[in-house]
Amino acid sequence: xxxxxxxxxxxxxxxxxxxxxxxxxxxxxxxxxxxxxxxxxxxxxxxxxxxxxxxxxxxxxxxxxxxxxxxxxxxxxxxxxxxxxxxxxxxxxxxxxxxxxxxxxxxxxxxxxxxxxxxxxxxxxxxxxxxxxxxxxxxxxxxxxxxxxxxxxxxxxxxxxxxxxxxxxxxxxxxxxxxxxxxxxxxx
Amino acid sequence: xxxxxxxxxxxxxxxxxxxxxxxxxxxxxxxxxxxxxxxxxxxxxxxxxxxxxxxxxxxxxxxxxxxxxxxxxxxxxxxxxxxxxxxxxxxxxxxxxxxxxxxxxxxxxxxxxxxxxxxxxxxxxxxxxxxxxxxxxxxxxxxxxxxxxxxxxxxxxxxxxxxxxxxxxxxxxxxxxxxxxxxxxxxxxxxxxxxxxxxxxxxxxxxxxxxxxxxxxxxxxxxxxxxxxxxxxxxxxxxxxxxxxxxxxxxxxxxxxxxxxxxxxxxxxxxxxxxxxxxxxxxxxxxxxxxxxxxxxxxxxxxxxxxxxxxxxxxxxxxxxxxxxxxxxxxxxxxxxxxxxxxxxxxxxxxxxxxxxxxxxxxxxxxxxxxxxxxxxxxxxxxxxxxxxxxxxxxxxxxxxxxxxxxxxxxxxxxxxxxxxxxxxxxxxxxxxxxxxxxxxxxxxxxxxxxxxxxxxxxxxxxxxxxxxxxxxxxxxxxxxxxxxxxxxxxxxxxxxxxxxxxxxxxxxxxxxxxxxxxxxxxxxxxxxxxxxxxxxxxxxxxxxxxxxxxxxxxxxxxxxxxxxxxxxxxxxxxxxxxxxxxxxxxxxxxxxxxxxxx
Numbered sequence: 209x210x211x212x213x214x215x216x217x218x219x220x221x222x223x224x225x226x227x228x229x230x231x232x233x234x235x236x237x238x239x240x241x242x243x244x245x246x247x248x249x250x251x252x253x254x255x256x257x258x259x260x261x262x263x264x265x266x267x268x269x270x271x272x273x274x275x276x277x278x279x280x281x282x283x284x285x286x287x288x289x290x291x292x293x294x295x296x297x298x299x300x301x302x303x304x305x306x307x308x309x310x311x312x313x314x315x316x317x318x319x320x321x322x323x324x325x326x327x328x329x330x331x332x333x334x335x336x337x338x339x340x341x342x343x344x345x346x347x348x349x350x351x352x353x354x355x356x357x358x359x360x361x362x363x364x365x366x367x368x369x370x371x372x373x374x375x376x377x378x379x380x381x382x383x384x385x386x387x388x389x390x391x392x393x394x395x396x
Numbered sequence: 397x398x399x400x401x402x403x404x405x406x407x408x409x410x411x412x413x414x415x416x417x418x419x420x421x422x423x424x425x426x427x428x429x430x431x432x433x434x435x436x437x438x439x440x441x442x443x444x445x446x447x448x449x450x451x452x453x454x455x456x457x458x459x460x461x462x463x464x465x466x467x468x469x470x471x472x473x474x475x476x477x478x479x480x481x482x483x484x485x486x487x488x489x490x491x492x493x494x495x496x497x498x499x500x501x502x503x504x505x506x507x508x509x510x511x512x513x514x515x516x517x518x519x520x521x522x523x524x525x526x527x528x529x530x531x532x533x534x535x536x537x538x539x540x541x542x543x544x545x546x547x548x549x550x551x552x553x554x555x556x557x558x559x560x561x562x563x564x565x566x567x568x569x570x571x572x573x574x575x576x577x578x579x580x581x582x583x584x585x586x587x588x589x590x591x592x593x594x595x596x597x598x599x600x601x602x603x604x605x606x607x608x609x610x611x612x613x614x615x616x617x618x619x620x621x622x623x624x625x626x627x628x629x630x631x632x633x634x635x636x637x638x639x640x641x642x643x644x645x646x647x648x649x650x651x652x653x654x655x656x657x658x659x660x661x662x663x664x665x666x667x668x669x670x671x672x673x674x675x676x677x678x679x680x681x682x683x684x685x686x687x688x689x690x691x692x693x694x695x696x697x698x699x700x701x702x703x704x705x706x707x708x709x710x711x712x713x714x715x716x717x718x719x720x721x722x723x724x725x726x727x728x729x730x731x732x733x734x735x736x737x738x739x740x741x742x743x744x745x746x747x748x749x750x751x752x753x754x755x756x757x758x759x760x761x762x763x764x765x766x767x768x769x770x771x772x773x774x775x776x777x778x779x780x781x782x783x784x785x786x787x788x789x790x791x792x793x794x795x796x797x798x799x800x801x802x803x804x805x806x807x808x809x810x811x812x813x814x815x816x817x818x819x820x821x822x823x824x825x826x827x828x829x830x831x832x833x834x835x836x837x838x839x840x841x842x843x844x845x846x847x848x849x850x851x852x853x854x855x856x857x858x859x860x861x862x863x864x865x866x867x868x869x870x871x872x873x874x875x876x877x878x879x880x881x882x883x884x885x886x887x888x889x890x891x892x893x894x895x896x897x898x899x900x901x902x903x904x905x906x907x908x909x910x911x912x913x914x915x916x917x918x919x920x921x922x923x924x925x926x927x928x929x930x931x932x933x934x935x936x937x938x939x940x941x942x943x944x945x946x947x948x949x950x951x952x953x954x955x956x957x958x959x960x961x962x963x964x965x966x967x968x969x970x971x972x973x974x975x976x977x978x979x980x981x982x983x984x985x986x987x988x989x990x991x992x993x994x995x
Binding site for chain 1: 544545548549552553554556573605606607608719720729730731733734735
């Protein structure tokens with residue numbers, strides 16, 4: 209949350225006035241961020257966080273919530289997109305809520321992330337083996353099969369799941385259920 | 397309910413009513429109703445006055461109030477919105493937390509505008525709303541509404557009390573949150589069964605909220621850096637907002653400005669934080685600020701923002717605002733930092749504490765040249781209006797200033813008169829200018845003035861309370877006049893009547909080719925003198941400058957009830973100078989002759 213993350217139009221003008229070169233600054237780049245928010249374990253706290261995003265017109269790509277090792281604390285994993293200025297605002301607005309206990313942006317840290325996906329796809333004699341081989345490459349599991357459809361379970365980073373769905377898109381996907389990203393910092 | 401063990405019978409004093417029982421507060425906890433726990437908690441919190449309106453869901457609270465006669469005053473307002481604005485006026489005038497008590501459903505929804513207003517303007521109020529019994533919540537019961545849900549994005553925090561055991565703690569936390577940090581409104585929703593239930597009462601002495609912390613420790617390296625930036629600057633400017641008033645930082649601010657010789661411009665809510673008659677005072681900046689204050693912003697090389705949030709009415713077009721300035725931002729709310737304007741040096745903390753610690757680190761500066769430059773701008777385009785013998789709003793405000801010597805609590809509504817008050821009154825003391833800035837709530841003025849007058853009475857201040865309204869906004873909460881009359885508040889209510897929604901009219905004239913769509917009020921305005929008299933107030937009317945002086949003198953002779961002074965002014969008058977919405981601060985319209993280039 210350092211101030212230096214942010215480059216406003218006003219700052220750009222100042223740089224121009226001072227004759228400093230203006231780099232395509234990192235802070236102006238739109239980027240996906242994974243934010244972990246520890247909140248009081250109550251429905252009100254959860255809604256307050258989500259409501260803040262909607263009231264201030266911030267983006268939510270995915271959100272998960274569940275109780276932590278401390279039953280009075282819930283952990284929300286929020287994936288959001290924005291430039292440095294917007295993300296800094298998101299973090300400050302989150303910290304400011306009375307029910308939030310801790311807010312961490314994992315994006316520039318070393319962390320692991322996982323998402324779970326269930327995908328139901330139609331198959332026939334011609335497509336069956338190709339579908340199964342894609343699944344094998346992605347190390348998914350077949351969790352249900354009927355004469356017309358197969359349902360796969362896939363775990364992994366969100367990008368892997370994106371790629372899996374992309375590969376399956378050439379077949380007839382019936383249903384996709386994604387859990388949203390959960391993430392945790394690695395111990396150093 | 398039994399009171400055998402810890403009650404005593406009060407002597408009967410009135411008519412044939414039943415003997416009243418009054419439980420004594422003892423140090424050990426005792427069993428009482430939720431409603432009484434609420435009242436006892438308010439007493440313990442030191443509440444002196446609450447603004448409320450009864451109804452089914454809170455009838456038990458009113459019943460207990462009748463029975464135990466608590467140590468605070470309850471003011472029966474005539475509309476819940478008036479109640480919230482009164483609480484805001486009280487809070488802003490006294491620096492204490494305002495309290496509101498209303499019933500469920502419409503009682504709660506009527507407070508929404510006041511809560512949003514308090515949220516935008518950082519006013520500490522606690523609003524208690526009744527709620528249907530917990531078992532009925534969600535069943536679309538009579539007078540049910542999701543008060544917590546409706547107000548979630550306009551409160552600093554809110555509570556639904558589900559268990560009587562949580563009640564006293566919740567009240568304690570609500571006041572703590574409303575009062576500390578950046579102040580704001582807190583809503584407490586009270587289901588009827590919780591108010592009817594019985595439980596032990598003990599008011600907690602401390603709060604324990606792991607998610608809520610007020611920034612306390614100021615980082616010394618930031619102070620050093622700020623001091624260095626001040627030392628290096630040639631054209632510094634203090635830009636002061638409502639945070640300086642909320643933090644009671646006026647004295648420190650004045651000391652810093654005078655010691656260093658740095659000129660001061662204030663936002664609408666900062667008015668009064670620095671005496672406007674001081675040579676260093678540049679008055680208000682922004683959309684209707686002074687030409688010289690805005691010029692100073694555009695040419696300064698350092699802005700020291702003190703408890704201000706770079707609102708769009710201050711900055712106009714962001715990317716051309718203060719193009720040469722580095723920014724020091726002293727602020728208690730982290731979310732305000734670098735939200736609109738990047739802060740080269742952000743100091744998170746209580747404004748007063750930060751200023752007190754900054755003063756020893758800075759040295760007097762030679763700003764003569766800079767001040768001379770600003771004086772040139774001051775001569776170039778002074779605040780002025782036509783003096784042609786007609787009654788004008790600006791002259792009314794100047795007359796009110798002269799009558800009070802500038803030492804009055806001035807409450808304004810929203811619109812042209814609000815900007816003229818800001819431009820022409822000259823505020824000398826903090827907490828003497830109260831207005832609806834962020835939300836811009838028409839109808840704020842009259843009830844807020846009533847709340848401020850109760851506050852003045854409570855702290856024993858003799859400062860007159862003057863409400864300046866337009867004819868459009870005044871009628872939006874005029875019903876509270878009778879409440880002020882019932883309590884013999886010597887309010888001075890100035891209604892600047894131009895028979896138009898003047899500020900909208902001004903925009904229509906300047907930017908919408910003079911299409912005056914639905915802003916003419918001449919057919920629908922009430923007779924304001926009769927309106928005042930119908931509410932047991934005195935009503936006076938003036939059409940000329942001479943009459944204005946006469947009715948002001950007359951109004952000041954009335955001390956036992958509110959006086960409404962209607963000043964009938966020309967509808968064509970506009971507020972200048974003006975930065976059109978979204979335009980650059982450098983591009984000010986200074987009079988009627990220049991606007992078309994900005995359409």
